[in-house]
Amino acid sequence: MKLRKIIEFIIEKLIFLCGVASILFVILIFAFLLKEGISFFKEVSFGKFIGGRYWYPISEPPQFGILPLILGSLLVTLGAIIVSVPLSIAAAFYISEVAPIKMKDILKAGIEMLAAIPSVVLGFIGMVTLVPWIKKAFHLPTGLTAFSGSIMLGLMAMPTIISISEDAINAVPKSYKEGALALGATRWQAMYRVVIHAAMPGIIAATMLGIGRVIGETMAVMMITGNAAVIPHTFLQPVRTLTATIAAEMGETVHGSMHYYSLFAIGIILFVITFIINFTADIFLHRNRK
Numbered sequence: 001m002k003l004r005k006i007i008e009f010i011i012e013k014l015i016f017l018c019g020v021a022s023i024l025f026v027i028l029i030f031a032f033l034l035k036e037g038i039s040f041f042k043e044v045s046f047g048k049f050i051g052g053r054y055w056y057p058i059s060e061p062p063q064f065g066i067l068p069l070i071l072g073s074l075l076v077t078l079g080a081i082i083v084s085v086p087l088s089i090a091a092a093f094y095i096s097e098v099a100p101i102k103m104k105d106i107l108k109a110g111i112e113m114l115a116a117i118p119s120v121v122l123g124f125i126g127m128v129t130l131v132p133w134i135k136k137a138f139h140l141p142t143g144l145t146a147f148s149g150s151i152m153l154g155l156m157a158m159p160t161i162i163s164i165s166e167d168a169i170n171a172v173p174k175s176y177k178e179g180a181l182a183l184g185a186t187r188w189q190a191m192y193r194v195v196i197h198a199a200m201p202g203i204i205a206a207t208m209l210g211i212g213r214v215i216g217e218t219m220a221v222m223m224i225t226g227n228a229a230v231i232p233h234t235f236l237q238p239v240r241t242l243t244a245t246i247a248a249e250m251g252e253t254v255h256g257s258m259h260y261y262s263l264f265a266i267g268i269i270l271f272v273i274t275f276i277i278n279f280t281a282d283i284f285l286h287r288n289r290k
Helices: 001-043 046-051 067-098 100-118 121-138 146-168 174-182 187-198 200-215 219-224 242-252 258-289
Strands: none
Touching: 001 046, 001 258, 046 067, 046 258, 067 100, 067 121, 067 146, 067 187, 067 242, 100 146, 121 146, 121 219, 146 200, 146 219, 174 187, 187 200, 187 242, 200 258, 242 258
C-alpha cells in the first residue's frame, strides 16, 4: 500500500512537471522570437511592417511590408475553411450517427492515415495532379494559385476537424436526441435541429484548431501557391504566405542583417495569430465540456 502511494505520488509529479515544461517551452520560444525580432522594430515601425504593400527585403532601399503575405495567408486559410468545414462536419455526423459500427472503424482508420501523410508528400501530389488540372480548367498561365493551396490545406485540416467534431457529437447526451424523436422528429431533424446545436461549441473549436493547422502549414503552400509576394485579388492568382516566406528566405539571409531580423518579426506575428486561434478554440472546448 505504501509502495502504491509512492508510485502514484511520483507519477502525479511527473505529469505536473510535463505540464509546466510544455508551458515553459512555449514561453522560451516566444522569448527567443522576441529577442531576435525586437531589433527589427527598432529600425522599422510596426505600422509600416504590417501595412506595407511591398516585400523587397534585398532591394535598395529594402522594403519590409508584409501586408501581401498576411493577405495571402488569410486568403488560403479562408479557402481551406470553405473546402474543409462543410465536408468535415458532414463526415463527423455520418461516422457518429449514421455509419454502421464496422464502417466507423474503417473510416476512422482512413482519417488517421490521412492525418499521418507528411505535408511535403501532399504538396508533391498537388503539384503533379491538382496544379495542372486547375491550370487547364480555368485557362490560367499557371496552376500555382491560392485556390490550389486552399484545396490541399483543406484536405490537411479535415482529419483534425472530423475527429474533434465527432467527439463533440458523441458528447451530446442521448436524451436530447431521444426526446426529439419522442416528440415526432425524424432522425434527420433530430440531427440538424438538436444534436448539431448542442455540439456547436465543440464543432467551432474543431474548426479553430483546423484553422491553426492550416495557417501554420509551410511545405505544401510553398510548393503549390506560386510564392508571389503580391496583394491577391482572387483565388486564381499566385500568393505567398507568412510561413512560406520564413522557410524560403531564412537560408539565404545574412546573419544579423535587417532581412534576418525581419523573418523573426514575421515569426512573432505568426506566433501571436496561432496563439489567439488556439486560445479561442480552447475556450470553446471548455464551454462544450460544461
